[in-house]
Amino acid sequence: MQKTNNSGVDLIRQFEGCELHAYRCAAGVLTVGFGHTGPDVTANLTITPQRAVELLHGDLARFEKAVAASLRVKVTDNQFSALVALAYNIGPAALAKSTLIKRLNAGRTQEAADQFLVWTKAAGKTLAGLVRRREAERALFLHP
Known part of the structure; x- marks a missing residue:
């Protein structure tokens, strides 16, 4: 199975940032580390930098599997990594049903x-950070 390359991991780390204390993201979801969400994230959770990296790697494995399952065509490492970065942010179910994957x-x-x-909105509002992130993901996707 394909893995997210360094460019993809760097993109995710850059745009997610690393927060060691749980917070609510723009969409209102409890988040910690490099954009980690889930039932293990509670309002008062604090993690170490090492734990943030561990969560990132676990999340990447989950999203890589989901992206691979949605693909019916062969893609480059950069295309795969850009898709993982997108799924990391919008969720694997949204990606799997997307016009992007269909096309x-x-x-x-x-x-x-x-x-x-x-994919530039959170809670119904266009966010400049999402616009920049999508442009970066698209650029990675199109880079040979």
Whole structure:
């Protein structure tokens, strides 16, 4: 199975940042570390930098598996890594049902790349940080 390359991991780390104390993200979800969410994240949770990295690697494995399951075509390492970065942020179910994946699986790669730019809202509002993130994910996706 493909793995997220260093460019993809760096992109995720850059845009997620590392918060050692649980907080609510722009969508209102309790989050800690490098964007880790789930039932193990509670309001008063504090983690170590080492634990943040461990959570990141565990999350990456889960998202890599989900992205691989949604693909019906072969993709480059950069394309795969960009898709994992997107899934890391929007969730694997949203990615699997997305127009982006449908177009990619239909062999319409450029149209799929353009779909990254659709995912720029949180709680119904366009966020400048998401716009920058999607542009970076799209650029990675299109880089040979």
